[in-house]
Amino acid sequence: MITPNEIVIKMVLNAWASHIKQADSLINKLTDEELARQVAPGKNTGVYLLGHLTAVHDGMIPLLGLGDPFFPQLDDVFVKEADNSGLPFPPIQELRKFWIAVSRSLDDHFALMKPEVWFMKHNAVSDEDFTKEPHRNRLNIVVNRTNHLAWHLGQLALLKK
């Protein structure tokens, strides 16, 4: 018998997995030339968004207590700075590999996570705040990051012909 907590974890992880799958498919379809374009005139490029999503997802690893991020150097370029910072980007082919490495690592971690661990506090909330706001748990990070991913996927999808 599936417990209520397991039902909820399944809801959240299904939504995450479905968006990662859409992202994988979209990124694979887009050529390097298409990714280098702006999603709309004067807006972020596809390559910036790919770097941004990779960096933000990589940041989930320490936030969820799963270890060190793989590519902390992406933070300066793709999170702290906007697309037009002038900072050099890694080659798109590298970024594609980074995206896959981070996605697969999160997949592996999520598959092994015990139900009760999802309801523990994440590493950006204090013990005191967590006592008052127990919804700021690890599963909530996945809820919020799925929405963040959907937001930018809607933009990346505009690069399709």
Place this chain on the structure above:
Amino acid sequence: MITPNEIVIKMVLNAWASHIKQADSLINKLTDEELARQVAPGKNTGVYLLGHLTAVHDGMIPLLGLGDPFFPQLDDVFVKEADNSGLPFPPIQELRKFWIAVSRSLDDHFALMKPEVWFMKHNAVSDEDFTKEPHRNRLNIVVNRTNHLAWHLGQLALLKK
């Protein structure tokens, strides 16, 4: 003491409310002229996306067993058909009012919903399927619609100067 189910409901409804708030703020900021523009060359217009989100959210009312939709006529134009269907759109000023009416109605319903009701099946899943897949509950509709909203908000945000 807050129960685990209440914690989860809070996570999901907080994410929904935060995206509705962002949508309200964005729609208010965009002029009718800006909403009439395509979010990127050859892609959906802001007004189509506003109609689409309103129609999809209106459809949550029957799906969640909360009554009849307010504006079922929007379905043909904004869900079944694409932006370039040639079907006439309601005036943008009307669509802005429809959006507010649907959002406020869902807010009111959600505030009164009892925790256990969120875990009941929604109206697009059979009893038989729900027994096998208990994650296809009413709360899951909100998870999925929040991601859908985020996807299109990322696009609408491109209309800002």
